[in-house]
Amino acid sequence: MWHYILAILPALLSGVQVTLVLFLTTLLLALPLGILVSLGLTSRFRPLRASLKAYVWLMRGTPLLLQLIFVFYGLPIINIVFQRSDAAVVAFALNYAAYFAEIFRGGLQAVPQGQIESAQVLQLSYSQTIRKIVIPQVLKNVIPAIGNEVINLVKDSSLVYVIGIGDLLRAGNVATARDVTLIPLVLVAAIYLLLTGICTLGLRQLEKHYRAWH
Amino acid sequence: MLELQHINKRIGDRQILKDLSLTIPDHAITVIVGPSGAGKTTLLRCISGLSALDSGKLLLDGEPFDPHQRPADRRAIGVVFQDFQLFPNLTVLGNITLAPTLALKLRPAEAEQKAQTLLEKLNISNLRQLYPYALSGGQKQRVALARALAMKPRLICYDEPTSALDSGLRGRVAALLLSLKAEGITQIVVTHDQDFAKTIADHMINVVPIAG
Ligand SMILES: Nc1ncnc2c1ncn2[C@@H]1O[C@H](COP(=O)(O)OP(=O)(O)OP(=O)(O)O)[C@@H](O)[C@H]1O
Ligand SMILES: [Mg+2]
Numbered sequence: 001m002w003h004y005i006l007a008i009l010p011a012l013l014s015g016v017q018v019t020l021v022l023f024l025t026t027l028l029l030a031l032p033l034g035i036l037v038s039l040g041l042t043s044r045f046r047p048l049r050a051s052l053k054a055y056v057w058l059m060r061g062t063p064l065l066l067q068l069i070f071v072f073y074g075l076p077i078i079n080i081v082f083q084r085s086d087a088a089v090v091a092f093a094l095n096y097a098a099y100f101a102e103i104f105r106g107g108l109q110a111v112p113q114g115q116i117e118s119a120q121v122l123q124l125s126y127s128q129t130i131r132k133i134v135i136p137q138v139l140k141n142v143i144p145a146i147g148n149e150v151i152n153l154v155k156d157s158s159l160v161y162v163i164g165i166g167d168l169l170r171a172g173n174v175a176t177a178r179d180v181t182l183i184p185l186v187l188v189a190a191i192y193l194l195l196t197g198i199c200t201l202g203l204r205q206l207e208k209h210y211r212a213w214h
Numbered sequence: 215m216l217e218l219q220h221i222n223k224r225i226g227d228r229q230i231l232k233d234l235s236l237t238i239p240d241h242a243i244t245v246i247v248g249p250s251g252a253g254k255t256t257l258l259r260c261i262s263g264l265s266a267l268d269s270g271k272l273l274l275d276g277e278p279f280d281p282h283q284r285p286a287d288r289r290a291i292g293v294v295f296q297d298f299q300l301f302p303n304l305t306v307l308g309n310i311t312l313a314p315t316l317a318l319k320l321r322p323a324e325a326e327q328k329a330q331t332l333l334e335k336l337n338i339s340n341l342r343q344l345y346p347y348a349l350s351g352g353q354k355q356r357v358a359l360a361r362a363l364a365m366k367p368r369l370i371c372y373d374e375p376t377s378a379l380d381s382g383l384r385g386r387v388a389a390l391l392l393s394l395k396a397e398g399i400t401q402i403v404v405t406h407d408q409d410f411a412k413t414i415a416d417h418m419i420n421v422v423p424i425a426g
Contacts, residue, residue, distance in 0.1 A: 112299070114295060114297065114299040115299055115301065117264050117295075117299070118293075118295060118299035118300075118301070119301075120263075120264065120288070121262050121263065121264065121288055121291065121292070121293045122288075122312070122313035122317065122361070122362075122365060123285060123286075123288050123289060123313060123317035123318075123365065124312070124313060124316055124317060125285075125316075125317075128316050128317075132301075132312065132316070133301055133303070136303040137302065137303055140303070212345065213302055213303050213304075213345040213346075213347065214302070214345065214347040
């Protein structure tokens with residue numbers, strides 16, 4: 001059995017690599033995009049607010065799987081063609097940015113107006129107030145919710161299976177179908193557990209860091 | 215000396231302050247009293263620049279003074295909010311040194327040293343490394359006062375300084391304000407508390423609600 005595990009491990013590991021690249025690119029794009037959208041959602045400019053609301057509603061109200069299929073199989077019909085991996089990144093980043101935006105918006109609204117006024121009478125500039133007072137408090141507010149989404153993303157990344165990307169799940173499924181054994185799928189489960197476990201630990205450290213000031 | 219001349223202020227469609235003129239003399243404690251909803255907090259917000267005036271003007275030592283439009287003018291006014299509004303993400307020391315380093319561009323070491331002097335004066339130097347959540351109401355108030363004093367304002371405003379505190383602490387707050395007065399600091403205090411007002415006031419101003 002160890003022999004078999006060693007034999008399929010390279011294929012699984014290259015699947016892990018695909019999964020991790022998708023995970024990291026999605027976070028790298030969706031987090032800043034989510035912050036921007038959340039600022040837009042609290043903006044006083046009505047058309048901007050309304051269109052961003054519609055975007056968030058659409059992204060959260062339809063399945064990610066549908067969005068993925070739409071981007072990769074649907075858009076080519078109207079001549080918008082993405083590479084497989086680009087289609088995955090586009091669909092994931094747009095979807096997750098909407099969830100992040102809602103979380104950041106809540107975090108932003110939870111900072112009392114009095115904090116901003118307090119900074120204002122102390123002569124802090126707008127950008128100093130945002131950097132030193134607002135952002136630390138928003139981050140503290142949102143870490144648990146963002147953490148949940150990050151862990152969901154590890155698992156959701158397996159949806160790219162449907163557009164034929166060779167991620168971790170596909171690597172395991174291919175081996176199981178070929179060799180008629182459960183071992184690859186069990187290994188896949190173990191690797192997902194490891195990845196989500198690492199994320200959980202990292203998030204716990206971050207929460208601990210912020211717990212210093214309650 | 216701070217002068218308010220013919221101040222008008224509405225919120226929504228309600229007139230809150232109407233043609234209000236008054237003078238806040240230097241080195242004294244001016245107490246503002248009046249029933250709930252009369253506009254006392256609104257008045258402090260106008261003085262500290264948090265709210266715009268609809269009309270009328272402010273003069274500081276005879277010079278036009280506009281803390282709402284001109285951020286530099288805010289330097290002159292310190293505020294101790296009713297709920298203190300300490301920054302929860304900063305320690306006591308961080309709360310006090312933040313504005314001096316960012317707005318007055320003091321070197322951190324210098325800001326810390328000045329903060330230490332204030333902390334000692336207010337008898338809270340043992341709290342310097344704590345975060346606000348760990349402080350009692352009275353301690354928070356002293357930190358808020360130290361934070362305001364660190365900007366060396368001409369004038370300090372307090373909104374209901376006894377409302378969030380145990381009534382036993384009233385005497386200590388009064389003593390604190392009187393000791394600052396002895397140092398020549400000008401103070402404006404909004405309060406409901408008649409006894410407290412009588413203990414500290416050099417001047418009393420009665421704000422009355424505008425009918426309609
Ligand atoms: N942001 C606001 N929106 C609408 N109305 C307001 C607002 N702020 C104050 N008001 C109204 O303005 C009036 C004066 O309010 P203000 O807070 O200045 O009163 P106050 O004298 O400080 O009262 P209190 O003694 O209860 O603190 C009140 O009738 C209040 O309802
Ligand atoms: Mg009030």
